[in-house]
Amino acid sequence: MSTITAALGTDRARRLRAVLTVLFAGAVAVGAPFYFAPFQVFQLTMVLLYAVALAGLNLLVGFGGQISLGHGAFFAAGAYAAAVMLDRYDTGHLATLPVAAAGCFLLGLGFGVPALRLRGLYLALVTLSFAVFLPPLLKRLEPVTGGSMGLTVDKLQPPAWSGLAEDQWMYFVVLAVTAVALLLARNLLRSRVGRALLAVRDNESAAEVMGVRLSLHKTLAFAWSAMFAGVAGCLYTWVIGFVSPDSFSFVLSITLLAGLVVGGLGSLYGPLLGAAFVMYVPSVSQDLSEAAPGVVFGLLIIAVMFVAPTGLAGLPGRVLGAVARRLPRTAAALDRTPEAESAPDAEPKSRTESGTSATLDPADPAVVDAEPVGAPPRTEKE
């Protein structure tokens, strides 16, 4: 143990630690469905599929600095695409996934083009009105969508060779899709596109002057983000086996945004925390009263924006950083945590992967950039 701690500062050990963390998380994720009761496994499955939608929303809001109040609509579009294909054309479950993804990508592209010509504000307006418009539209298109009665389709069935129960099989399929989606989101952010997005978020005019094509990247980010929501919707249909317009009201869009903000904007594992939030907070607080989830969500969003703009995901780093600053210099030097030690030499490339080390030292300009929504009110507006 002590040898590992001693070597933690080096790059190789850091990689080793990352691999160990991934292996551990993977082992927990694979073991979970054999340990929990079917209903709990179902809840975990829902957390995973919400995480896909939130990862998409995070691309747009956390990294792109745009805001969508209508991601529930893309979620719904993906869910209905899958349900209609299963219901009318009797395709297999797997065939619905690429269709839902591609359909939502194109839908996002279509809405992004007019909305993103201006500031992000208009995207919020357009997506909000789209989210409000979609449920009545789904009810109207009754011959295809089943109207307000919705559609009931087959859930994902485990193949005989697996020997798994239905809930376990669904969990593993959703886990696989989620893992791929999160990996995709992570790699996308490290690519040219991701860096362009970050530049646009931090200073639009400067990014444009540096040669970033604003409208192209903003629109693409929105389309990617809609695609993730569509994939999550498709998984929803697989898992629930039922879609109806009322499941995808405007509240869903707001809840997704709330979950993301609380989980942590601009953090890679924020979506997972946020998804757990979206899943468990309503079910726990609904026992108190119908309005309780809303009160909790509303207050938490405002509180998070005031005191912890990095959300739950960034909280440990912020707390650690605050403690490290408060401690007297000598004491801090004696028992510096490994993270604190590595913070000053944290290269910009590691910013996105580890929110904890990046938020330790606010004097570092790179760190200020890592703050997703601008925690310290910047005065550049005046």
Next chain:
Amino acid sequence: MSAVTDLLQQVVEGLGSGAVYASLALALVLIHRFTGIVNFAQGELAMLSTYVAWQLVASGMPFWLALPVTLAVSFAGGMLVERIVIRPVQGAPELTVVIVTVGLFIFVNALAGLIWSFTVKDFPQPFPDGAIDLSGVRVDWSTLGIIGVVAVVMGLLYLLFQHTSIGLVMRAVACNPSSARLSGIRVGRVLMLGWGLAATVGAVSGVLVAPVLFLEPNMMGGVLIYAFAAATLGGFDSPVGAVVGGLFVGVAETLTGAYVDVIGADLKVGVPLVIILAVLLVRPQGLFGRAAVERA
């Protein structure tokens, strides 16, 4: 009834609902002018004000006394919201502020549900029943009343901004906050005042629309979408634009609902979406707005 009177009838009804959209759009534009913020919670604040009015009337107060009390409460409430919720994020990136107003939206909506439950409540119609007949076109007293109240609110705001010293101060802050601060204006207080005014104007829209839509916590959600379309059409910086846009959206909504069979009553909520998209594609700054020029 001839086709022409039928059309006029629809237009009159459209103007009635358009006046409500106009007043909520006016509230949105007021806040946007002062702070550059689009307040997504505006409709919910109006809904909360309407509940205050309902509570007062339900406890036995006559409507025309409850109204000024409600407006005063809304004014104070709006100032309080600015001070407590918005001031801490003033100057933060736009995304932060938008998310805070969305949080406020969720909170206020749920709060109303917590206090008054989600069951629909009957709101008293303040205007007399009946209608006047203008050569075949029925104009309800309530429609006339709504248009009249919104006109009065517009007139008062005009007088306030153009003919009082406080209005001059407010325009100075809206125009250039830092210069206003340098010339001795207490910008924070003026912003509070702006939010108070916006909440009051919003409350008017809530009280006017409540007898038609019935009172429940989600009442203003739809109205907010129409108000956004109205403000986008008129230009987010123009109070006149908000009113013109509101009336236009109201008429457009009623006419498409009545004459375009594919749309019908259930899909009318698509009209604001189409209007917003069309405005953004054709004239992004709106009819009366100025095109924004950005300097880094």
